[in-house]
Amino acid sequence: MKRPACLSWVLALVAALSPAVLHAAPPAQKAVILATTTSTQDSGLLDELIPLFEKETGYQVKTIAVGSGQAIAMGKRGEADVLLVHSPEAEKALVADGAGLNRRIVMHNDFILVGPPADPAAIARHTAMESFQRIAATKSLFLTRGDNSGTHAQELKLWKAAGITPEGQPWYQQTGQGMGQTLGIAAEKKAYTLSDRGTYLALRKKLGMAILHEGDPSLRNVYHVIEVNPARFPKVNTAGGRAFADFMVSKAVQKRIKEFGIGTYGSPLFFPDAEAP
Amino acid sequence: MDLIWEGLRKALELLLTLDPEVLRVTLLSLQISGAATLVSLVIGLSVALVVALNDFPGRRLVIALLNTGMGLPPVVVGLFVTVLLWRSGPLGFLGILYTPSAMVLAQAAIASPIIAGIGLAALQQLPPGLRLQILALGASRPQMVWLLLKEARLPLLAAVMAGFGGVISEVGASIMVGGNIKGQTRVLTTATVMETGRGNFDIAIALSLILLVLAFSVNAVLTHLQQRSRRS
Numbered sequence: 001m002k003r004p005a006c007l008s009w010v011l012a013l014v015a016a017l018s019p020a021v022l023h024a025a026p027p028a029q030k031a032v033i034l035a036t037t038t039s040t041q042d043s044g045l046l047d048e049l050i051p052l053f054e055k056e057t058g059y060q061v062k063t064i065a066v067g068s069g070q071a072i073a074m075g076k077r078g079e080a081d082v083l084l085v086h087s088p089e090a091e092k093a094l095v096a097d098g099a100g101l102n103r104r105i106v107m108h109n110d111f112i113l114v115g116p117p118a119d120p121a122a123i124a125r126h127t128a129m130e131s132f133q134r135i136a137a138t139k140s141l142f143l144t145r146g147d148n149s150g151t152h153a154q155e156l157k158l159w160k161a162a163g164i165t166p167e168g169q170p171w172y173q174q175t176g177q178g179m180g181q182t183l184g185i186a187a188e189k190k191a192y193t194l195s196d197r198g199t200y201l202a203l204r205k206k207l208g209m210a211i212l213h214e215g216d217p218s219l220r221n222v223y224h225v226i227e228v229n230p231a232r233f234p235k236v237n238t239a240g241g242r243a244f245a246d247f248m249v250s251k252a253v254q255k256r257i258k259e260f261g262i263g264t265y266g267s268p269l270f271f272p273d274a275e276a277p
Numbered sequence: 278m279d280l281i282w283e284g285l286r287k288a289l290e291l292l293l294t295l296d297p298e299v300l301r302v303t304l305l306s307l308q309i310s311g312a313a314t315l316v317s318l319v320i321g322l323s324v325a326l327v328v329a330l331n332d333f334p335g336r337r338l339v340i341a342l343l344n345t346g347m348g349l350p351p352v353v354v355g356l357f358v359t360v361l362l363w364r365s366g367p368l369g370f371l372g373i374l375y376t377p378s379a380m381v382l383a384q385a386a387i388a389s390p391i392i393a394g395i396g397l398a399a400l401q402q403l404p405p406g407l408r409l410q411i412l413a414l415g416a417s418r419p420q421m422v423w424l425l426l427k428e429a430r431l432p433l434l435a436a437v438m439a440g441f442g443g444v445i446s447e448v449g450a451s452i453m454v455g456g457n458i459k460g461q462t463r464v465l466t467t468a469t470v471m472e473t474g475r476g477n478f479d480i481a482i483a484l485s486l487i488l489l490v491l492a493f494s495v496n497a498v499l500t501h502l503q504q505r506s507r508r509s
Contacts (some may be wrong), residue, residue: 033375042475047459062375064456079363180474203476235364 032240033062034174035072035080037150037180038225041065043198043269045216045260053247053258059240067178069148073227074098080232083226084248086150088195089157092223099233100226106248107257107270108222111154113213114183114200115140123192128216132162139171141191145182146174150221155194158218183207196221198269201261222273225249247273284482291483303487306464307376313384314392315492317440320385321392322433326422328393328399330408331473343397346390351383358383362454375456380464383450388440395439399432400425415439434503438496465491475498 008027018234039067040046050061064071064080066106074080084106085091094100113131115195121140135142144166145152159166166172173191175182179199186193187207197258200211213219225245247253254272261269291299304314328339338387360366362374373379403425411421425434449467455462457471470483 009331019484031375038474041471044475049461060461062456062461064458077363077365079365178474180476184473184476206476206478234365235369 009017028031028185029237029240030058030060031062031082032059032082032244033074033084033185034063034067034082034084034244035064035070035074037071037086038085038180039086039151039196039199040063040084040126042178042180043202043261045198045270046265049077049248049253049256049258051153051214052253056247057243058122059243063245064275066147067145067147067152069150069152076227078228078236078244080230081237082244083228084223085226086221086223087153088222088224089153094226099229099230102242102245103224104245104249105273106223107254107272107274108220109197110214111151111194111219111221112200112211113192114186114195114196114207114209115212116190117210118176118190119212121192124212126211128158128218129162129165130144131213132158132164135192136164136166136169138161139169141164141171141173141189143182143186143189143191143193145179146171146176147178150181151179152194154221157276158194161218183209198261201265201269204265223270235272280478281482285486288483288486289478291383291480292487299387299484301460302463302468302484303332303491305377306445306466307487307491309451309464310382310384310441311446313388314405314437314441314500316377316385316498317388317444318437319393320389321394321436321440322396322426324389324393325396325400326426328397340397343394347394348447349387349390349410350449351387351447351451352449352453354383354386358386358450358454364465370389374454375458375462377455377462379454380440380462383454387447387450390444392440393435394430395436396433399436403428418473427486430506431503434485434499434506437480438499441495441499442492445488445495 013111027090028242036046042065046063050063054060064074065075068085068090071080071083071085072087075083075094076097078099083100083174095103096235111238113128115121115123121134126134129213144155175185177185179195180203182193183195183200183203184207185191187209192212199208225237225248226244227241228236230236257270257272261267281384320367324343328336330425358379359374361368362371362379363369373382407428408421408425411424416424446466448470452470453466455464455467457463457467465484469481469484469488
């Protein structure tokens with residue numbers, strides 16, 4: 001290859017690539033880092049709400065969708081500006097610790113116990129506690145996410161209430177993945193698992209599983225927004241985090257949450273809880 | 278099997294209708310991984326040249342490290358780059374976490390050892406007397422380096438292809454330092470992971486097929502260059 005030809009190739013490449021790097025970085029304080037759970041992203045709710053927020057306020061949201069455990073850990077280190085999570089015990093600890101501020105309720109849905117339609121452990125029509133005891137007694141395969149997510153925390157609480165230590169049992173297997181992946185694995189292995197209703201409804205058609213237990217008060221799944229304390233972490237985008245939290249509990253957005261999913265799934269995925277300010 | 282056909286159909290549909298989101302994700306993949314490969318080419322070649330042309334204590338250790346680096350796990354790179362770029366981290370003042378720049382940085386860390394390792398092997402493969410011969414003919418040092426690179430151009434292009442292939446296909450580092458943010462840092466691999474989690478297997482398969490076509494196209498161009506230069 002001749003040298004000029006080679007050079008022009010490189011120049012063309014540089015020209016083609018430079019926009020990605022030069023233009024994409026937004027001004028720092030315009031960006032709001034939202035640490036949240038996979039369920040809010042996987043259900044498609046955030047895809048609907050965030051463009052609205054960006055248009056309204058001019059902020060640019062960086063949504064980091066991880067388990068609630070990781071999201072709260074990001075808040076604890078000041079690596080996020082605002083959290084939208086569903087792990088009440090860990091949330092309270094975060095606020096008590098002083099890293100989180102202004103914890104406000106946004107919405108709820110519920111957890112459901114799903115499994116193979118044949119229901120080998122015969123858990124249908126029992127309370128949540130009895131269901132867990134039956135799964136353990138029949139040694140039916142149960143998949144846990146094992147990722148410190150809100151769903152995982154809830155599941156551990158239910159096992160504890162049932163008086164069972166599932167850790168280390170051969171029928172208790174850990175996926176270490178998000179809700180969507182875990183449901184997929186449970187469907188393949190004909191296992192039981194605990195899921196939030198939103199993710200299950202979004203995937204329902206592909207899974208061929210059945211809801212075997214629902215409606216128990218112990219299965220309520222509540223989402224809160226928490227702002228990260230700027231007094232503790234000076235780099236936090238206070239105004240942006242506050243704006244997003246205010247947005248989530250605003251009347252208009254609460255109405256959007258109420259209607260979200262009806263068109264696609266026939267029933268809402270989340271129920272708004274914020275009291276009108 | 279149905280699902281694969283469905284994915285193929287979906288891929289064609291997304292491509293033919295020029296779906297703006299898919300186009301953006303595809304273009305961003307190409308830009309980020311292309312930029313990372315260019316950066317790695319500069320770093321990797323420089324390291325390869327320094328190691329190939331000099332003798333120094335610990336040289337074998339450096340080569341062993343480079344060869345190990347060729348297999349650097351992307352998640353490990355992702356984790357370290359994330360911790361470095363955190364607001365509370367040593368490079369936090371840059372404020373580039375969750376931007377394409379951070380992804381270029383992480384991918385360059387993955388591809389640089391690959392290009393350095395293969396590049397070094399390529400340079401060491403040259404006849405040992407060649408360097409002395411070039412210098413004896415009165416070439417300056419930069420001229421000598423240029424001639425050596427030219428002589429090793431076939432395996433060097435292979436190094437570029439390996440580096441590009443390594444980063445366009447990796448997901449661990451990209452999702453950690455980029456965050457898979459829609460319209461900003463979502464690339465083909467991270468979008469595939471997300472769509473799989475959402476149960477949209479047809480879209481996930483479509484994105485995978487687009488990724489394969491993209492990787493093939495880039496490599497076809499590079500291979501064309503490589504084989505053309507072989508004849509000349």
